[in-house]
Amino acid sequence: MVKLKAEKAGVKVIEVNPNGTTTDCSVCGVKVPKTLKDRTHNCSNCHTSICRDLNAARNVKYRAVGHSVLKAYRVSVREASPPGEAIAGVGKKPALTC
Helix, strand or coil: EEEEEEEECCCCCCCCCCCCCCCCCCCCCCCCCCCCCCCCCCCCCCCEEHHHHHHHHHHHHHEEEEEEHHHHHCCCCHHHCCCCCCCCCCCCCCCCCC
C-alpha cells in the first residue's frame, strides 16, 4: 500500500532486503548481535552508540543507493543518483530519534 501511494505521488520507490539492517553497524559494517529488547546499537569495533532504529534506517538508505556501508558513509545525493533523479532523504540525516 505504501509503495502504491508513493508511486501515485511521483515518489521513486526502491525496495531493499531488510535482513541484517539492525545487526550490521552503519558506520563500520561489523555485525553486532542484539536481542529484541536491546534498543541501542553499541559497536565494539568502532565504538558507535546510536538508537537501534536509526542504525537500521541508515543501513536501509545505504542499500537503496547501492553502496556498501563503508563506501556509502559519506555519499551525497549527487554521487548516488543520476542527474535529475535525486532520491528523497538520501544524503540527509534521518529524522528518527530514540
